[in-house]
Amino acid sequence: MSAGPVLAGPDGRIPDMSAQRRKGGEVMAPIRVGLLGCGVVGTEVVRQLQTQADDLTQRVGAPLELVGIAVRRAKRIPEKAAELGVPESLFTTDSAELVTRGCDVVVEVIGGIEPARSLILSAMEHGASVVSANKALLAEDGATLYAAAEKHGVDLYYEAAVAGAIPLLRPLRESMVGDQVHRVLGIVNGTTNFILSRMHETGAGFTEALEEASALGYAEADPSADVEGFDAAAKAAILASLAFHSRVTAADVYREGITEVSAADVASARDMNSVIKLLAICELSPDGSTIGVRVHPAMIPRSHPLAGVGDAFNAVFVEAEAAGQVMFYGRGAGGGPTASAVLGDLVAVARHKVVGGRGPGESAYAQLAVRPMGETITRYYICLDVAEKPGVLAQVAAAFAEHGVSIQTVRQHGHADDATLVVVTHRAPDSALAATVAHLRTMDAVRAVASVMRVEGDLES
Amino acid sequence: MSAGPVLAGPDGRIPDMSAQRRKGGEVMAPIRVGLLGCGVVGTEVVRQLQTQADDLTQRVGAPLELVGIAVRRAKRIPEKAAELGVPESLFTTDSAELVTRGCDVVVEVIGGIEPARSLILSAMEHGASVVSANKALLAEDGATLYAAAEKHGVDLYYEAAVAGAIPLLRPLRESMVGDQVHRVLGIVNGTTNFILSRMHETGAGFTEALEEASALGYAEADPSADVEGFDAAAKAAILASLAFHSRVTAADVYREGITEVSAADVASARDMNSVIKLLAICELSPDGSTIGVRVHPAMIPRSHPLAGVGDAFNAVFVEAEAAGQVMFYGRGAGGGPTASAVLGDLVAVARHKVVGGRGPGESAYAQLAVRPMGETITRYYICLDVAEKPGVLAQVAAAFAEHGVSIQTVRQHGHADDATLVVVTHRAPDSALAATVAHLRTMDAVRAVASVMRVEGDLES
Numbered sequence: 023m024s025a026g027p028v029l030a031g032p033d034g035r036i037p038d039m040s041a042q043r044r045k046g047g048e049v050m051a052p053i054r055v056g057l058l059g060c061g062v063v064g065t066e067v068v069r070q071l072q073t074q075a076d077d078l079t080q081r082v083g084a085p086l087e088l089v090g091i092a093v094r095r096a097k098r099i100p101e102k103a104a105e106l107g108v109p110e111s112l113f114t115t116d117s118a119e120l121v122t123r124g125c126d127v128v129v130e131v132i133g134g135i136e137p138a139r140s141l142i143l144s145a146m147e148h149g150a151s152v153v154s155a156n157k158a159l160l161a162e163d164g165a166t167l168y169a170a171a172e173k174h175g176v177d178l179y180y181e182a183a184v185a186g187a188i189p190l191l192r193p194l195r196e197s198m199v200g201d202q203v204h205r206v207l208g209i210v211n212g213t214t215n216f217i218l219s220r221m222h223e224t225g226a227g228f229t230e231a232l233e234e235a236s237a238l239g240y241a242e243a244d245p246s247a248d249v250e251g252f253d254a255a256a257k258a259a260i261l262a263s264l265a266f267h268s269r270v271t272a273a274d275v276y277r278e279g280i281t282e283v284s285a286a287d288v289a290s291a292r293d294m295n296s297v298i299k300l301l302a303i304c305e306l307s308p309d310g311s312t313i314g315v316r317v318h319p320a321m322i323p324r325s326h327p328l329a330g331v332g333d334a335f336n337a338v339f340v341e342a343e344a345a346g347q348v349m350f351y352g353r354g355a356g357g358g359p360t361a362s363a364v365l366g367d368l369v370a371v372a373r374h375k376v377v378g379g380r381g382p383g384e385s386a387y388a389q390l391a392v393r394p395m396g397e398t399i400t401r402y403y404i405c406l407d408v409a410e411k412p413g414v415l416a417q418v419a420a421a422f423a424e425h426g427v428s429i430q431t432v433r434q435h436g437h438a439d440d441a442t443l444v445v446v447t448h449r450a451p452d453s454a455l456a457a458t459v460a461h462l463r464t465m466d467a468v469r470a471v472a473s474v475m476r477v478e479g480d481l482e483s
Numbered sequence: 484m485s486a487g488p489v490l491a492g493p494d495g496r497i498p499d500m501s502a503q504r505r506k507g508g509e510v511m512a513p514i515r516v517g518l519l520g521c522g523v524v525g526t527e528v529v530r531q532l533q534t535q536a537d538d539l540t541q542r543v544g545a546p547l548e549l550v551g552i553a554v555r556r557a558k559r560i561p562e563k564a565a566e567l568g569v570p571e572s573l574f575t576t577d578s579a580e581l582v583t584r585g586c587d588v589v590v591e592v593i594g595g596i597e598p599a600r601s602l603i604l605s606a607m608e609h610g611a612s613v614v615s616a617n618k619a620l621l622a623e624d625g626a627t628l629y630a631a632a633e634k635h636g637v638d639l640y641y642e643a644a645v646a647g648a649i650p651l652l653r654p655l656r657e658s659m660v661g662d663q664v665h666r667v668l669g670i671v672n673g674t675t676n677f678i679l680s681r682m683h684e685t686g687a688g689f690t691e692a693l694e695e696a697s698a699l700g701y702a703e704a705d706p707s708a709d710v711e712g713f714d715a716a717a718k719a720a721i722l723a724s725l726a727f728h729s730r731v732t733a734a735d736v737y738r739e740g741i742t743e744v745s746a747a748d749v750a751s752a753r754d755m756n757s758v759i760k761l762l763a764i765c766e767l768s769p770d771g772s773t774i775g776v777r778v779h780p781a782m783i784p785r786s787h788p789l790a791g792v793g794d795a796f797n798a799v800f801v802e803a804e805a806a807g808q809v810m811f812y813g814r815g816a817g818g819g820p821t822a823s824a825v826l827g828d829l830v831a832v833a834r835h836k837v838v839g840g841r842g843p844g845e846s847a848y849a850q851l852a853v854r855p856m857g858e859t860i861t862r863y864y865i866c867l868d869v870a871e872k873p874g875v876l877a878q879v880a881a882a883f884a885e886h887g888v889s890i891q892t893v894r895q896h897g898h899a900d901d902a903t904l905v906v907v908t909h910r911a912p913d914s915a916l917a918a919t920v921a922h923l924r925t926m927d928a929v930r931a932v933a934s935v936m937r938v939e940g941d942l943e944s
């Protein structure tokens with residue numbers, strides 16, 4: 023059987039049925055879009071809605087009509103309206119009213135927990151699908167948002183919440199949903215990656231590198247969400263939820279930022295032909311019964327693919343049973359990249375409004391528990407200042423053995439009063455490794471624990 | 484307003500509404516799946532359907548029931564049934580009958596144009612959504628399949644057709660659909676990447692490296708689809724169609740394979756601190772009015788991110804207006820990775836059968852024309868054996884100038900009868916570059932054009 027002739031038009035060409043479906047001879051009613059927030063991302067969203075209007079109409083199957091833009095301060099409206107070339111009347115400071123105005127889709131790019139959550143819930147109650155870039159809210163209370171979306175029969179999409187323009191959540195939610203994900207590991211915060219990259223390039227300390235990041239606009243006025251790891255932890259919670267079909271909130275994530283990473287740590291890493299990166303790691307336990315979710319600086323060998331991810335770029339590996347290892351790389355932040363992800367979601371949910379259907383809802387059936395950090399199996403790099411006396415190495419080795427930690431390599435540098443022991447362990451429970459370090463700090467033979475860092479990948483010794 | 488208390492259960496926890504929606508107290512009717520083909524990929528699909536049955540049921544919202552497996556030869560059935568632990572009665576050699584059996588989804592992993600096309604069209608006519616891994620068919624006649632899917636209100640998904648387990652088509656069709664893609668560039672054929680990688684590592688010629696690839700199972704008995712670039716060209720057509728919302732078929736793609744790549748070319752690349760890769764390149768012309776789609780070997784600098792993609796891996800860059808550059812990397816072939824992509828699609832289309840809705844149909848509204856290769860702007864590396872006589876360089880330079888090709892660098896090696904000129908050009912229309920090479924071949928001063936290769940990225944000179 024060949025359907026060619028049956029389906030082809032009189033000219034022998036197959037007509038583009040998608041266009042026909044969308045238009046069907048009549049003009050489609052526009053999809054009403056309300057925008058909450060007009061900062062860097064919101065501004066870029068409005069720009070793209072303008073410059074790409076015709077393409078977006080074709081891709082959605084109906085025009086996207088921006089019905090309102092909610093901003094916090096009235097006095098910014100004239101300037102914003104002029105900048106974007108839209109009437110001032112499009113702006114409002116009453117975001118609560120905007121979401122009740124019969125929007126088909128509400129785009130939320132204000133961030134933070136409240137009022138974002140209340141606005142999203144109200145928008146859904148009034149029949150709007152929601153596109154959000156709000157990692158903090160999704161990581162803290164995604165379940166409430168999903169439940170409301172389910173109740174009101176609308177979509178909840180948030181690709182922009184993790185890794186900006188890099189398609190990562192849709193691949194996890196949809197492309198790899200037939201596979202068993204074992205591990206998600208990556209660099210998901212651009213600010214800290216920039217800072218660590220600069221520390222490696224220039225030998226600068228953390229404070230100096232942070233100042234440079236601020237001057238270049240890579241760090242916010244209050245950088246704590248980034249440098250303390252809160253931003254990465256929220257993203258890790260979202261990634262773990264999707265990868266393992268379980269509810270994981272930001273509070274479940276073990277978190278260490280980069281404020282304690284010193285120039286000496288960076289120098290140590292260089293000596294080991296390694297670099298320090300802030301990693302987000304979500305992994306299934308070997309028996310599949312629990313998951314570990316953590317964010318912390320880690321030493322990785324220069325040969326590791328993540329070692330070359332510089333500047334403010336993001337990169338994430340997903341390891342799955344059948345797929346093997348898949349990597350995603352790109353710009354994780356910034357107005358353009360984030361707007362790209364928001365608009366992709368906007369097209370998807372608008373298309374659902376036109377042709378029917380809904381995207382996947384919450385998938386948390388597996389209900390896997392998050393195991394405590396102490397039970398996580400990891401490896402440490404430890405650098406000790408020791409007295410060069412006979413028997414010191416034996417005493418140090420005994421301390422590791424006492425806690426059941428096996429040493430992979432040990433190197434001794436210097437002599438007399440200036441000796442250094444560099445130890446890289448085999449894999450062990452994090453609690454045993456932490457207890458070993460605490461023990462080492464109490465030993466007379468150990469002058470100082472100069473550097474402690476978790477290790478991912480195989481360091482050269 | 485806070486919807487927390489309204490939505491939470493008596494225990495204060497938000498119930499997992501997704502599970503509730505799916506089950507609603509009653510047992511969902513199974514989704515009937517017919518499988519066409521039980522080779523490497525089909526076998527792995529059946530295995531995953533068995534080992535992951537419970538997870539897939541939860542993710543789809545209903546159990547997936549394999550209702551039949553069509554194979555070509557009856558005599559293989561007992562062996563296959565035993566290998567997979569399924570009854571022989573599940574198998575059939577009557578694929579045409581299987582697709583009329585009231586399947587909800589038909590998975591096609593037999594490849595080739597016919598009978599795959601007729602089977603898919605018949606399946607759709609009988610109400611089945613289709614998941615296919617068939618790049619050749621999609622690239623030759625995707626429009627017919629899309630039109631049939633549209634007519635019968637079913638889904639057509641084919642993530643596995645390009646880059647195996649790497650989520651690439653869904654990101655292009657959905658995640659990045661709100662953005663303007665400028666360029667897709669990548670390594671999409673694992674066999675040729677393995678062969679070229681071996682030629683670089685060992686200095687082997689093409690034939691020798693192909694033999695090694697065959698011995699290791701990386702190349703098929705008839706390797707022409709891979710080494711002549713047909714496989715990559717089909718994938719390029721699919722990528723260009725999705726990226727530029729236009730109909731591009733395999734016949735539109737300029738194609739050169741790797742059979743002419745010599746050990747001398749590889750040595751030349753090494754001298755330039757470069758590597759040779761078979762690239763698929765889909766790009767919008769600068770004015771956005773046409774697209775170029777091509778597959779050919781190219782010299783890229785070792786510093787280029789694609790240079791490090793070794794073995795049989797695939798990697799693809801997508802460059803878009805707002806997103807910037809995004810990269811996808813992973814295993815592009817093999818039973819496991821391909822099955823992973825097939826199962827992701829299977830879950831998606833099965834979910835649509837359960838909860839309603841359909842994925843995106845064909846998007847070809849832009850109808851951009853494919854420009855001829857001669858109009859494509861590219862760069863050449865040219866290595867000439869010349870007589871070392873005064874004035875040779877001037878004659879050669881004049882030939883380039885005559886065709887309007889500007890030289891970026893020229894290096895002269897050796898002397899007397901054994902001189903070599905290495906020329907790297909600036910960007911120029913491919914036709915001008917080709918005409919220059921043809922001209923050079925006619926010149927007395929040029930003994931031989933030893934190597935010609937297109938160049939991507941900035942070579943060090």
